[in-house]
Amino acid sequence: MVRRTKEEAEQTRRQILAAARQVFHERGVGNTSLEQIAQAAGVTRGAIYWHFVNKEDLFKAMCQKVTIPFLDRMDYTLLVDPSSTPLERLRNFLLQITTTVQQDECLRCTMEILNFKCEYVGEMEKDLADYIERNEEFLDKLERTYAAARRAGQLRPGLAPRIAALETLVFVTGLLRLRLLGMPAVQRAHDVRAMIDAHVRSRQCPQREPATTT
Amino acid sequence: MVRRTKEEAEQTRRQILAAARQVFHERGVGNTSLEQIAQAAGVTRGAIYWHFVNKEDLFKAMCQKVTIPFLDRMDYTLLVDPSSTPLERLRNFLLQITTTVQQDECLRCTMEILNFKCEYVGEMEKDLADYIERNEEFLDKLERTYAAARRAGQLRPGLAPRIAALETLVFVTGLLRLRLLGMPAVQRAHDVRAMIDAHVRSRQCPQREPATTT
């Protein structure tokens, strides 16, 4: 079988990407040869070298397929949505992250590869720097959200928005990591929801109604 | 230079371990050859194969050198120390973790390798399972600590010890990960201390003095 039509070529490209995700997940990125990916995809190395320049290129293509739509929806939509209060937006954001990771197995598989099945050295170190960068931006958005909550009188007094944002960033980071690890405790939707509620409740005003002004 | 005395042999073993840590950190575990480690240690591959059976054995030896004394001091000493209240023990525990990781560069280097420079596949997957196991035990100890805090009237009412413990596990996990990532925000001792204080304060009784009995 050779030169099929254009859509068929696109399909083998997708097959290669899916096979890469599977084999990377089983054997690690550095430990898989292009031959193994080709076999899993039902093609030869020639097909891979046609669609991608090398393993790193294939790997990056696999990542971008999921990481781009993930974060875009998340912090842009949820942290700026004007139809709910700041702390409600925060809660919705946390819930959406966990349910998305829980339901989208393809995304989870890729994130597991990024977390446990690849080595950030050489060229890949830049990806870590990018990750730090995005975390900083995320932290900024969280801080602005908490600042808005404070202006709305929603934030617990004595809690600095910056510290609250830091702790939420830590919360999200740890929650995702434990979930990807496969910890049973963070896979029970009920407990996760309770944690998120506790996290949000611990930064809103104790029992009082929020004040209306400064 | 050949067969030096026994202590000299032990020294080359340590040299090999140190070189492995350095080169693993620079080039990743899967991407470094024993030849490169040997060069960095000033020996040949023969020396490495004398002291270790293969790269995996060398890697595990490098890990055990730091991971063993780390956790032992941590959850055993700090969560059972009877000279302070449960929430004080928790706070001390969190402070000690962060300062230890901050100061012990050798430990941090190894943890960075474990977090970003190796692939958990094949034999190494068992290490992930072990890590989950230790996290479960850690979670249990946290829960018992919170249960003790509740019995002491220290715990904020309405907060289940299990949920509080889960959130603290998430907190520690995320904090360590962001620190190892190199996020500047979690390297400022002042902010980290403020976060830890906020975390602990958010689970103790609002403003009241703790009750003295059940």
Place this chain on the structure above:
DNA sequence: TATTATACATACATTTCTGTACGTATGTAG
């Protein structure tokens, strides 16, 4: 002091992966 086990260095055989060059059959455009 002679012998043996130790602590390496050296040399070699084997495997494995990569990148590229080349072949080839088929869409597709003119």
Place this chain on the structure above:
DNA sequence: CTACATACGTACAGAAATGTATGTATAATA
């Protein structure tokens, strides 16, 4: 219908790493 670009498969050369076998000088030991 011809010609070219496309979408692969195949074959080859080179590098690199691993494990082992072997050499060897010294420390330990009797």
